[in-house]
Amino acid sequence: xxxxxxxxxxxxxxxxxxxxxxxxxxxxxxxxxxxxxxxxxxxxxxxxxxxxxxxxxxxxxxxxxxxxxxxxxxxxxxxxxxxxxxxxxxxxxxxxxxxxxxxxxxxxxxxxxxxxxxxxxxxxxxxxxxxxxxxxxxxxxxxxxxxxxxxxxxxxxxxxxxxxxxxxxxxxxxxxxxxxxxxxxxxxxxxxxxxxxxxxxxxxxxxxxxxxxxxxxxxxxxxxxxxxxxxxxxxxxxxxxxxxxxxxxxxxxxxxxxxxxxxxxxxxxxxxxxxxxxxxxxxxxxxxxxxxxxxxxxxxxxx
Numbered sequence: 209x210x211x212x213x214x215x216x217x218x219x220x221x222x223x224x225x226x227x228x229x230x231x232x233x234x235x236x237x238x239x240x241x242x243x244x245x246x247x248x249x250x251x252x253x254x255x256x257x258x259x260x261x262x263x264x265x266x267x268x269x270x271x272x273x274x275x276x277x278x279x280x281x282x283x284x285x286x287x288x289x290x291x292x293x294x295x296x297x298x299x300x301x302x303x304x305x306x307x308x309x310x311x312x313x314x315x316x317x318x319x320x321x322x323x324x325x326x327x328x329x330x331x332x333x334x335x336x337x338x339x340x341x342x343x344x345x346x347x348x349x350x351x352x353x354x355x356x357x358x359x360x361x362x363x364x365x366x367x368x369x370x371x372x373x374x375x376x377x378x379x380x381x382x383x384x385x386x387x388x389x390x391x392x393x394x395x396x397x398x399x400x401x402x403x404x405x406x407x408x409x410x411x412x413x414x415x416x417x418x419x420x421x422x423x424x425x426x427x428x429x430x431x432x433x434x435x436x437x438x439x440x441x442x443x444x445x446x447x448x449x450x451x452x453x454x455x456x457x458x459x460x461x462x463x464x465x466x467x468x469x470x471x472x473x474x475x476x477x478x479x480x481x482x483x484x485x486x487x488x489x490x491x492x493x494x495x496x497x498x499x500x501x502x503x504x505x506x507x508x509x510x511x
Contacts, residue, residue, distance in 0.1 A: 225269055234268075234307045236261050243300045247293045248429065249422040256413050257297065257304075264308045279382040281410040282310060285399075287392035288415025291461030294389050295349065297413075302347040305385060312345035312383065319348070321355040324369040332365040336372045344384050353388035354398035374404045381408075418461050423450050426462050430469055431496070441498035442472075452506045468504070475500040 231237060240258060247254070263280075270276040282305065286294040298316050306314030323339055326332035340348070350356075356373075358364040377386050388395070388405065392414060399406040418426065424447060431437055438446060449468065453459055476496055480488060 223273055230269065231265065234265070236265060236304060236307060239300050239303045239307065243297070246296055246300075248425045249418055250293055250415065253293070253297060253413055253415055256411070257301065260301075260411060261304050261308075264304065264310060268308050268310075280310075281381060281408065282385045283377055283381070283409050284385070284387045284411040284413065285395060285409045286387055286389040286413050286415060287395050289391065289417055289461060291463030291465075292415035292417065293462065294415055295351075297415075298347060298349045298387050298389075301387070302385075305347070311347065311385060315343070315346035317343035317346065317348050318351065320351050321366065324350070324373075325356065325364075325366045327365075329365070332368040333372060336369045340372070340376055340384070344380070347385045347387060349387045349389065352390045352394075354390050354394040357398055357401055359401065370402060370405075374408065377408045420447070420450050420454070423461070423465055427465050427469060430466060434469075434473075436469075436473065436494055436496060439495050439497050442496045442501050445498045445501035449501055449504060449506055452510045456506065456509070471504065472496050472500045475503050 240254075240261065243254060243257065264282075267276060267280055284301070286297065288294060295316075295318065298318075302311065302316045303314045305311045317339065319339055324332070324336045326335050356366040356370055358366055373386065376384060388398075388409070390398070399409075424443075427446060428438070450465075453464060453468065458464075473496070479497075479500065480486070480492065
């Protein structure tokens with residue numbers, strides 16, 4: 209049912225909108241609540257997503273009141289280090305856009321340079337167009353987008369993919385939303401070298417690194433999803449693990465936490481199976497102990 213209330217005059221200024229009903233009908237709140245459950249912290253990101261959702265809700269109402277004619281530019285840039293939730297947010301953005309009627313499908317097609325750029329003359333255009341065809345009606349998420357531009361390589365065909373993307377981002381923006389993602393400093397250089405992209409990006413969202421307590425909360429959430437938990441000793445050891453791991457190279461926030469938990473589960477399984485005569489309880493199988501954490505090379509490397 210429509211949340212617009214018709215007036216006797218029929219003029220847009222006389223039409224009334226039950227805003228709460230409109231909000232509930234499209235289900236934006238469900239998506240935003242899901243985002244809150246899925247991602248620890250990231251308050252600035254979540255605030256920006258709520259702002260965009262509010263803008264699009266009003267745009268939807270304006271369109272039905274014949275108060276707008278142009279399709280708003282919805283292309284976005286996500287900047288931040290790996291493991292900060294960029295892909296998850298892209299999925300929720302797609303759902304919001306779909307529920308509000310700004311894309312036909314709520315899908316996200318995630319690609320990198322390899323899916324767009326060919327290795328020889330005449331190879332790039334078909335690859336790029338095939339991906340665009342697949343993503344049409346939804347969201348195209350290009351991770352590490354700056355790798356499309358390699359000016360130091362004369363035989364690189366990334367510029368061809370860029371030109372095709374720019375054309376489609378402008379001419380078919382009513383049927384495709386493109387999200388470019390990557391490290392902040394590299395994305396700045398990329399936009400500097402390709403001003404066509406910057407002029408087509410409406411929303412720039414920066415994803416901060418997680419604090420230590422947020423990483424611990426993420427670990428607790430991941431373990432709960434897998435029916436595991438830290439013992440008191442393991443939890444204390446993992447607090448130390450986080451502090452040490454963040455000082456090492458190639459730390460990827462939540463991604464590194466998930467990898468660490470996988471290795472701890474492996475150690476726990478080996479520890480349990482080492483004593484085949486033992487009778488196990490559910491608590492034994494669910495609990496990660498301090499030894500499972502402290503066996504990590506992170507501790508020996510920082511001894």
